[in-house]
Amino acid sequence: MRQGLDAETVLQAAIELANQQGVEQLSLAALAGQLHIKTPSLYNHIKGLPDLRMQLSKRGLVLVKEAMIEAVIGKAEDEALLAAGVAYVEFARKQPGLYEAISALPDYEDPELKEVGAGVVTFLLRILAPYGLSEEDALHVVRGFRSMVHGFASLEHRNGFRMGLDRDESLRRLLQTYLRGLRADVGREK
Secondary structure, eight states: OOTTOOHHHHHHHHHHHHHHHOGGGOOHHHHHHHHTSOGGGGGGTOSOHHHHHHHHHHHHHHHHHHHHHHHHTTOOHHHHHHHHHHHHHHHHHHOHHHHHHHHTOSOTTOHHHHHHHHHHHHHHHHHHGGGTOOHHHHHHHHHHHHHHHHHHHHHHHTTOOOSSSOHHHHHHHHHHHHHHHHHHHHHHHO
């Protein structure tokens, strides 16, 4: 075992590899090579590849939530939701491997993963509180929001936007259209 090697160092190296190669291409042999150790030494820090992917998913959820929190500081309602959406897509751009790990949750029944995922949902529900939606309606809005930004991030990651249009402007317009629909829906309910 290499001196100074710990679980966090292993996870950081895995994040780096996942961001370079994709989470599906991540292997324990490649990770061991990155760390200049033999593959069996990894088992001092992780339980195997499924455990590593689970750790990547958890870290990705924590970091995407932190990115959204940072983006919405000092903002409320539409402005906050717009900032959260942009932050979500920016996270996917900067951390493609971690984002892929979030998208391919290995075992959503894992209690820790459920807790981290619920934290993201709770954060988005707090942003939606001023809209006065019922819990069920707010959850539908969160689901729609995630579907929208995930779809945009996934298409962008797979080079699905090949036209010479500004992708940030497309994202802004997409989010604003969603927000106008949300506002219209809320207005009808009052």
